[in-house]
Amino acid sequence: MDHIDTCSLCLEECESLEHALSDCKWTKQVWMAFNIHNNSLFFQKEIINWLHVNICGSKHAFDTTWSIVFGVILDRVWWRRNEFVFRNKWTSSEGVVGSVLALTKDIIRSKECHKILSHDDYHDYSVNSGGRKPIC
Numbered sequence: 001m002d003h004i005d006t007c008s009l010c011l012e013e014c015e016s017l018e019h020a021l022s023d024c025k026w027t028k029q030v031w032m033a034f035n036i037h038n039n040s041l042f043f044q045k046e047i048i049n050w051l052h053v054n055i056c057g058s059k060h061a062f063d064t065t066w067s068i069v070f071g072v073i074l075d076r077v078w079w080r081r082n083e084f085v086f087r088n089k090w091t092s093s094e095g096v097v098g099s100v101l102a103l104t105k106d107i108i109r110s111k112e113c114h115k116i117l118s119h120d121d122y123h124d125y126s127v128n129s130g131g132r133k134p135i136c
């Protein structure tokens with residue numbers, strides 16, 4: 001294995017997109033915090049199917065909250081990898097999990113705000129209050 005292809009985080013495996021986002025032992029620590037077990041079928045899908053099933057859901061099970069959590073985990077795992085590789089800054093898996101929870105909460109809260117602001121009553125509120133937006 002060429003050193004340049006080795007995962008910068010674990011230094012044990014060849015770094016591929018699949019490895020960085022799902023299989024690296026440091027990444028698995030984050031997934032396991034969300035009850036994805038190490039030997040789960042979750043890790044055995046081809047990456048395009050894996051992304052599709054978890055972001056778009058299947059015909060039988062679509063969970064909007066999970067698709068948000070899944071996307072935020074990918075974002076934070078990739079962010080941690082890049083912070084380490086390019087800035088030599090390390091974030092623990094607990095730190096990544098904490099930022100996933102905080103960002104997910106913010107996204108869900110902003111979606112709820114969007115629903116409130118999209119409601120017909122908002123138009124009346126906005127007109128009657130001189131155009132001020134409600135604070136969510």
Ligand SMILES: [Zn+2]
Nearest residue numbers: 007009010024
């Ligand atoms: Zn690795």
